[in-house]
Amino acid sequence: xxxxxxVLQNLQLGQSRALSKKQLKIKRKxxxxxxxxxxxxxxxxxxxxxxxxxxxxxAQTYSFHAVEGQEKEISGEKYVEFTTLxxxxxxHRLVKKVxxxxxxxxxxxxxxxxxxxxxxxxxxxxxxxxxxxxxxxxKLRHRFLIGRNLLLGEYVVDVSQSRVLGNKP
Numbered sequence: 792x793x794x795x796x797x798v799l800q801n802l803q804l805g806q807s808r809a810l811s812k813k814q815l816k817i818k819r820k821x822x823x824x825x826x827x828x829x830x831x832x833x834x835x836x837x838x839x840x841x842x843x844x845x846x847x848x849x850a851q852t853y854s855f856h857a858v859e860g861q862e863k864e865i866s867g868e869k870y871v872e873f874t875t876l877x878x879x880x881x882x883h884r885l886v887k888k889v890x891x892x893x894x895x896x897x898x899x900x901x902x903x904x905x906x907x908x909x910x911x912x913x914x915x916x917x918x919x920x921x922x923x924x925x926x927x928x929x930k931l932r933h934r935f936l937i938g939r940n941l942l943l944g945e946y947v948v949d950v951s952q953s954r955v956l957g958n959k960p
Contacts (some may be wrong), residue, residue: 821947825915828952833935834960836911836918838885840877841960842935844914846948850938852895857925860906862889871906873925876934878959895924914941915956 811870827846834841857873864870869889874882887908896902905924912919914937921941926932950957 808831824945825917826952826955827937827942827946827948828955829948830933830948830953831937831956832954832959833937834913836913840875840883840884842878842903843933844935845931845933845937846937846939848939848943848948849938850936852893852938852940853921854924854926854928854933855910856928856931856934857885857906857924858927858929860925871908871925876929878934890922893924893927894915 829846830843831846832841833844856875857871858875860871860873862869863872863886865886865888870886871889872884872886874884876882877927887910889906890909891907892904893907895905905926907922907924910919910921910923919941928936
């Protein structure tokens with residue numbers, strides 16, 4: 792029996808070392824990622840609009856508050872003109888080129904078609920060009936939502952914190 796317990800002890804020690812190496816590798820990868828809180832300030836570059844954005848690991852894509860959307864054709868291409876609100880509830884009228892239309896299912900299970908446009912934004916020190924679906928978010932607290940399409944591979948989210956990247960730009 793002492794011989795069997797020695798084998799078991801060595802087996803557990805081997806598993807422990809392998810697990811430690813794996814955990815160390817993961818910790819090194821995490822150290823290289825940018826930490827985000829559950830809410831972060833972003834700023835749209837064109838036009839300049841600072842917004843608090845909700846970081847949602849359950850959402851797949853970006854979503855931006857837009858109402859009164861009207862399709863337009865400019866030089867044979869589809870655009871959408873819409874109104875949005877900044878943090879002070881000031882209205883902004885934007886015109887963006889439609890890059891696609893997508894079907895999105897909300898958390899309530901309702902499916903709808905949304906315009907997708909490209910936007911330039913700044914998150915922390917990074918300038919990003921992202922595809923954003925337009926959605927009426929007036930009943931929601933945050934006018935901009937960051938989904939996991941941004942988060943994958945480069946960010947880690949600590950939901951116990953907010954504005955890790957700083958205050959209003």
